Amino acid sequence: MVTSKPTSKPHKFADHNNNISEFSTAQHLTPSARMFSNHNHSTISLGATTETTRKFLVPARNTIQGHRSGTSFSSESLESICNAHIKPHTRGDVRWDAINSVAKGNDLNLSHFRLLKRVGYGDIGSVYLVELKGSKTFFAMKVMDKESLASRNKLLRARTEREILELLDHPFLPTLYSYFETNKYYCLVMEFCSSGSLHSLRLKQPNKHFTEEATRFYCSEILLALEYLHMLGIVYRDLKPENVLVRDEGHIMLSDFDLSLRCSVNPTLVKSSSAHESSNGPSGGILNDEQAIHGCRQPSSFFPHILPSKRNHKSKSDFGLMVGGCLPELMAEPTNVRSMSFVGTHEYLAPEIIRGEGHGSAVDWWTFGIFLYELLHGITPFKGAGNKATLFNVVGQPLRFPEKPTVSKVAKDLIQGLLVKEPKTRYAYKRGATEIKQHPFFHGVNWALVRSATPPIIPEPLDFSKYGRKAKYSPMDKKIADIVASDKSKHTRPNPSYEDFEYF
The missing domain is CATH 3.30.200.20 (Phosphorylase Kinase; domain 1)
Incomplete structure (x- = not known):
């Protein structure tokens, strides 16, 4: 039998002379x-x-x-x-x-x-x-x-x-x-995760959908997970409530990565002044496009360098990094990567996948829009009588919202931006999670402390003792x-x- 040692607690690194x-x-x-x-x-x-x-x-x-x-x-x-x-x-x-x-x-x-x-x-x-x-x-x-x-x-x-x-x-x-x-x-x-999936939790809610407050909470955590994956050059490609697990304390965990696409990525510092620019406009990137690496290869993680602290160093504003007192943002969107694979769940498939045009990281923002829609409404927007009808609706039918339940204008605006059928004009195509975080739907979210926020639903603890019964x-x-x-x-x-x- 082939085995491996258990992974163990991490150690802090100190000696920079020993390369492994x-x-x-x-x-x-x-x-x-x-x-x-x-x-x-x-x-x-x-x-x-x-x-x-x-x-x-x-x-x-x-x-x-x-x-x-x-x-x-x-x-x-x-x-x-x-x-x-x-x-x-x-x-x-x-x-x-x-x-x-x-x-x-x-x-x-x-x-x-x-x-x-x-x-x-x-x-x-x-x-x-x-x-x-x-x-x-x-x-x-x-x-x-x-x-x-x-x-x-x-x-x-x-x-x-x-x-x-x-x-x-x-x-x-x-x-x-x-x-x-x-x-x-x-x-x-x-x-x-003893509390099961977000799908099963949704089915237990009144009218089988979450409140807008609960939806904002779960989508905030999913957004941070997707942002991290994109930083590593990983396009997830299979977001749906069934793949989101609920931990004992009520926070979530994204699972199932066998459909994910691994690509190289070169994260870019983006000036904060571009925060309010459209995805269609210039990205404001500090690094040149020529420096970006694209393709389906081993991902190259990002490594920020902190310069030695000296009195004669220029301030951040001297380099043009500080705009309006804000620090630059780190963004990593492998937007030029292209895969021809037909993967995913029918109701969540992006139009470019169905059309066989090749797809990149923008598919994750399409599925994020479907995910947001389903949590709020209890249904997906393009579901048809069968798989073939569903695929036809995704490509050829406009986005519609049901009269009930009532959803805020900012939620609808975000969903409409994410569910644009042309990936290059889709919300977050160029600036990814950074752009979505700044949308009014997430107003008031403290992104640095999301993990410390109180979940909207605390699951019932699972009784493990029952598994000992014959x-x-x-x-x-x-x-x-x-x-x-x-x-x-x-x-x-x-x-x-x-x-x-x-x-x-």
Whole structure:
């Protein structure tokens, strides 16, 4: 069986002389991973690690090499290990403590988990609620059948999702705690969101739609997640309430990245004076267009440089960066990237995807408009009697709003701007999330403190004790047993009942 070590708590970087490129990990690190603080020069730099981290990496490399005699171990598994140390948003996560306590420096594998029940399914795999043995800590494990993926030509999708998960470090995006594989399965260990999806939560609301206040809250968090993804050169392409999970405390987490497109990106500083310019006007970018890198290649994360603090340095305003007392904004829209793939959910597909014209990051702003519309109205705007009719409506029918429920003018204005059928005139085409944040619909949102805001709905806590009860076996019990048996591990038979939501 192929395994990987659990990802662990991050360390602060201090020594800029030790480069870890020999382990082929630098190109996969998050922006925060590639930066470290040199207190003597007040400088942000790249590709460095502490001696403590280095001491961890060398044994890890040796451990991996030791596996090669019995089975193949991909270099990506090592990247997962290395990424363990550079995700500050997960610092202090009790799940890391549980993993470190149980694993004790060894590889995690299927035998460390007790599979309880299937809680969701998707095109490339199923998701199970699992318990880390000896810790009373619960996770979501996505299990993908290798043979099934290969026969349907979906191995690349599975790999893309894992590579993206390894990059992520954001409050509204999932954390990949561990990755391993058996002879039959690929397994991803992630956070379990016991409250289900935003879709199931919407169906529980009066008239099956959210209030405008609740919609603003959820869309604020989704917008920040999409902005972060675009900064990494990731076009999400599959936004819908079913893919937005609700955490125990009521905040959300965007999930399911197997349809995402990875591209190179070169973030640009934009003068604040352009904040009120139309998307059709000049972007006001400080960097030249010639400096931008576009294409479907390995994404190049952005690395800001803080200059040494000296008295004779010019102020920001001397460089033309300060306009009206405002700092410049960082924007990253891989607008020139083009994919010809026909991917997504029919009701959320952008017109350019349906027409086969090629598409870029603007598809995420189209789906964001559909998402906003559905949360407010309980329906999507272009749904037809069937899939073919829906696609026809998306391309050929104008946007209409129902009389009920009543929606504010600013909400309608934002939706109308996002659901422009021509991507180049679509709202946020050039300035992305920066432009959407400044729309009146989000007036009053403190973007720096969104994670600290009180959610509009606090879900009922899930009683995990019920999963310890014995019950009759179902066909899914056999599936779970087969997964465990394939790894020749001891297991406890799970409760066969299912939650009434899809995990992704």
